[in-house]
Amino acid sequence: MIKQISKPPLAIDDSAVDATLVKRVQGGDVRALGDLYARYSVMVQKAVVRTMPRISDADREDLVHDVFLSLLKLVNKFDRARVFRPWLYGVAIKKTQNFRRKRSVRALLLRQRATNSEDNPVHPPADGQLENAEIMEKGLSSLPAGQKDVLILHAVEGFKGEEIAEILEIEINTVWSRLHRARKTMLQLLENEREEPGGHENGV
Amino acid sequence: MVCKYLYKYLDGRLDWEDRRLFEDHLAHCPACLQQTSDWQQILTVAASLDNKDVGARVAPPSSLDVQRFETMARKRIEHLGRLSFLGRPLAVAIAAAVLLGIAIGVWKNEAPDTPHVAAPAAVSSRVAPHKSDTSGAPSQSLSEAPLVSPSATDVHFDTKVKELTGSETLHASAHNGQCAHMGPDTLCLFPKSRAEVMVSDKAHVVALQSGSAVFYVQPNETREFRVTTPLGTVVVVGTRFSVTVTPEHMLQVVVKKGTVRVEGDNEAAMVQKGAVARIVSEKSGIVTRLATWDELAAFSVLSKMIEEVPAKPLHLKSAKKPVVHDAHQLQDTAQAQSLKMLDTWRKEMIAGDVDGAIEGLLRYLQAHPNDVDARFLLATCHKRKGHPKEALALYQQLAQHQTLSVANRAAYLAGDVCIKQLSNPQCALQYFTPFLDHSGRDAPQRGEALYYKAEALLQLGQKKEATQILESVVHTFGRTGIGQRARNRLREIQP
The missing domain is CATH 4.10.910 (30s ribosomal protein s13; domain 2)
Structure with a gap:
């Protein structure tokens, strides 16, 4: 391929902002930590809910605070050559997993199950949407958990492959192959769907 | 050939240059385009599913x-x-951007009785409230139009650029803007503006008292860059943004890239890219919303004006990369901005806000009537909205385009609308036939075009010709999806 196009405009990305804020947090600046909280609270909340869908709202709030407060200590271990956002996402996942484990151990000891069923996400029927969308939703729900995780991190959170590998602690090639498989399944599904107007059900 | 890069492109694994090349390829490869749009559709559904399960349960703080x-x-x-x-100290190490552009405006600056903005530790002297010299007629004229508007293109700046070292007051005359260097940073005041500037090792502070200004700020981790206005302070965290003041809304900050921290009397807000923050009055809080196209477009006008400012040799104390202010880069930036805008609307459309995307595109097309990509996107929006006739009209125009690849793509898409949405076989034939005549034998969407041409012929009752075409599709595209479909269709129509 010809590579003679001029360089892209210098990217002013958020990671530079993060690096600055992290440096300030390392220096003990509470407002910088507040800024990080304002920037990433939603992402951390989502990471928590994705990891533990049955968590109650109160637990979730505590856990999110806990994640950010733990940064006061953890930022000193953070290598500033790395990108902050995926690192934080990984911290959130680990904290949630710890929380879930402790919760289940306690539940076992108390011989009662955690009663969070009221927090189960409700799936309202998707009315007024394209048929395609319904079929895709079904397809997405039936993807293996590993593929779905990668797809969500890639599509919704916009993480790069290397970052996803870091978050999920898997090989980079595993990331690409999972994404590849998910994509193949879904594109095939759409393709089959498109054939139907021709009057055929191929039953693939 | 280039099609093999599709998955890497979708993964986001191509570097910038290859991505540009691939996007050029997309313009005349309907197959890749189809898969790309399918994938975007899948991602949208994935995002909405995630939003239903997860996003609905979380809220920004x-x-x-x-x-x-x-x-x-x-x-x-x-x-x-x-x-x-x-x-x-709180305010150490703030600015970290590669390049910062700030435009600031102050409207009708009455002297406040009480101090408004909590000055940070690093700023030693508070900016004295200043009764604007120009609070009469000029502010009246300012109240008629926002300061940062495309009409600002005819603003001229003095060619003589001041060099600021300590604390100084800067005036711009009624006709000409005035520029000044503050170390590596540059500041340009608009006409009828006034600011007090303090330059030190620890901080660059600009107290804008009236009028408006444009800034270029170079990255510096140890020096703060702060702009104070009577109603609030804008702290540069590393970004590109504009600030203006309108009659209805006293202070307005538009963030183009990155994030800034806007500090009012009692609260502070982090304003992210693409967002606007407003402080309406001294007592009101900070209200944020999404920026409109006009607000973002106004910024590119400012970028152009900065280009006219004589560039200053950089004083490089550290080994950090210099920021190059050349015209080429700015042009690239403008192009990247258009691409980004298109991308925004594409995402808007995919996310379901088709009306918003159409509105934005129509405005954009008024300024850039020759942008082919925008017109294709507009047509897609109309298709999504269930207005096939509007889409068809756009494709009809594009099919007359002098570039063959554009005309071919438009012809194919027009035929596609005719057969699938308008169920008009004659119209479909009218477009598929020239597409098939002009596109190469190995054109990616050829199989589909043939298939749908046959479909149109079938609807017109020309079964014999349709059968021939379908047989040729089976013959040429046997193992692919379209070949399979042609085979199935043949089985259906043949006894």
Whole structure:
């Protein structure tokens, strides 16, 4: 391929902002930590809910605070050559997993199950949407958990492959192959769907 | 050939140059385009599914939440016994962007009785409230139009550029803007503007008292860059943004890239890219919303004006990369901005806000009537909205385009609309036939075009010709999806 196009405009990305804020947090600046909280609270909340869908709202709030407060200590271990956002996402996942484990151990000891069923996400029927969308939703729900995780991190959170590998602690090639498989399944599904107007059900 | 890069492109694994090349390829490869749009559709559904399950349960923190959290963090620090933490100055190491552009405007600056903005530790002297010299006629004229508007293109700047070293007051005359260097940073005041500037090793502080200004700020981790206005302070955290003041809304900050921290009397807000923050009055809070196209477009006008400012040789103390202010880069930026705008609307459309995307595109097309990509996107929006006739009209125009690849793509898409949405076989034939005549034998969407041409012929009752075409599709595209479909269709129509 010809590579003679001029360089892209210098990217002013958020990671530079993060690096600055992290440096300030390392220096003990509470407002910088507040800024990080304002920037990433939603992402951390989502990471928590994705990891533990049955968590109650109160637990979730505590856990999110806990994640950010733990940064006061953890930022000193953070290598500033790395990108902050995926690192934080990984911290959130680990904290949630710890929380879930402790919760289940306690539940076992108390011989009662955690009663969070009221927090189960409700799936309202998707009315007024394209048929395609319904079929895709079904397809997405039936993807293996590993593929779905990668797809969500890639599509919704916009993480790069290397970052996803870091978050999920898997090989980079595993990331690409999972994404590849998910994509193949879904594109095939759409393709089959498109054939139907021709009057055929191929039953693939 | 280039099609093999599709998955890497969708993964986001191509570098910038290859991506540009691939996007050029997309313009005349309907197959890749189809898969790309399918994939975007899948991602949208994935995002909406995730939003239904997860997004609906989370909420962004209010400024009160952030304050509460900061209180908790302070307590935690005390608990950790790390009080030494708090000794450090707050405002160290703020600006970290590669290139910053700021435009600031102040409207009708009445002298406040009480200090408004909590000055940070690093700023030693408070900006004295200044009664604007120009609060009469000029502010009247300012009240008629926002300061940062495309009409600002005819603003001229003095060619003589001042060099500021300590504290100084800067005036711009009624006709000409005035530019000044503050070390590596540059500041340009618009006509009828006035600012007090303080330059030190620790901070560059600009107290804008009336009028408006444009800034270029170079990255610096140890020096703060702060713009104070009577109603609030804008702290540069590393970004590109504009600030203006309109009659209805006293202070307005538009963030083009990155994030800034806007500080009002009682609250502070982090304003992210693509967002607008407003402080309406001294007592009101900070209200944020999404920026409109006009607000973002106004910024590119400012970028152009900065280009006219004589570039200053850079004083490089550290080994950091210099920021190159050349015309080429700015042009690239403008192009990247258009691409980004298109991308925004594409995402808007995919996310379901088709009306918003159409509105934005129509405005954009008024300024850039020859942008082919925008017109294709507009047509897609109309298709999504269930207005096939509008889409068809756009494709009809594009099919007359002098570039063959554009005309071919438009012809194919027009035929596609005719057969699938308008169910008009004659119209479909009218477009598929020239597409098939002009596109190469190995054109990616050829199989589909043939298939649908046959479909149109079938609807017109020309079964014999349709059968021939379908047989040729089976013959040429046997193992692919379209070949399979042609085979199935043949089985259906043949006894």
